Amino acid sequence: MGTSSDYTGGTGGNWTPYKHAASNFARHGGGRRAEKVLSRYVAALGGATTAAATGRAAGVTSGQSVAGFGAGVGRDGLTPTLEKLGLGHLVGADRYDVLDGLIETLGGDGGSLEDQAVERAIIEAFRELYPDDAQTYEELEAVTLDQAALIRFIEHFVAAWAYARLLPTLAEKFSHIEDRDTAQQRYAELRERMTKLVRLEIGDRAALDIAWRDAEGAAILTQVIDQLYEDMGDLG
């Protein structure tokens, strides 16, 4: 993940009101100020369409992989899913090795900030899917996903990804933040909206049967990401 020392966003233009909003939020907190941060962040990136488009490819591609993995676990279980991904050597391994292998396979190479956002989101999604007490392979294998759980898994990834993209630009301003509860609350609101958008997009389709790695999955994830940035842009 980038830090304030290597990336704080751009300068001038729409970055100036964004940074003012971020400073205000860091100093005083509050829901309204947090909404301004999100909307001005989208404006600084060039508006909702551009903001979504700049990272969409990475988000959609990795989202397809994550969703495809989740659907595989839900339908067939962990072992067949690992084998299909060419990760059969991880069958029987412990939590650390399995998750490490999955993050490496499903994420990018971690070389860019966009890759790092994807990696962070995958880590968070897996942390949600596999609770800390699932340490052995047998415990990981015992985790199942039904339709609703798969949707939660996907929304967790997408919301975490969008948040991870935003985070480097906030790091400097938030380094002295006192209102962490508000930041958490904003994240929770963002995630709640994400859940509903994902559910609306998936509609009557069975999440476990969607071809996540094909055009169908790409179309759903593209729509969700575009709508998320549209929502964020309209908050101000």
Next chain:
Amino acid sequence: MEDTLALDDAARAELLPALLDAAQQNLDGAAAKSLRDLAKARTDIATAMFAMLAKLPVTKATGNFALDLGTDFRHDARTKTVLGIWAEKGNADVKRQARRGLQKI
């Protein structure tokens, strides 16, 4: 929710007004979620929920509830009516989410 569904009709009818009242005070709250879940399971509760929504001031509509209606009740003709009003008269977020919901109907 299971407890409420397990009640006999008379007992449930006694609880319903309080649930409807609490739900309309905050469509993003726990009571509204319970009402929505119950309405998915029972047509009489769905009827009561849509009657409440029909009378609800649009200022109380929320984007999240619009998305939930468009998802959970997309096959119910009354959803189109409610979302149609919200899409026309709601605040910016409500309008946008109501339109999204209408597109899925």
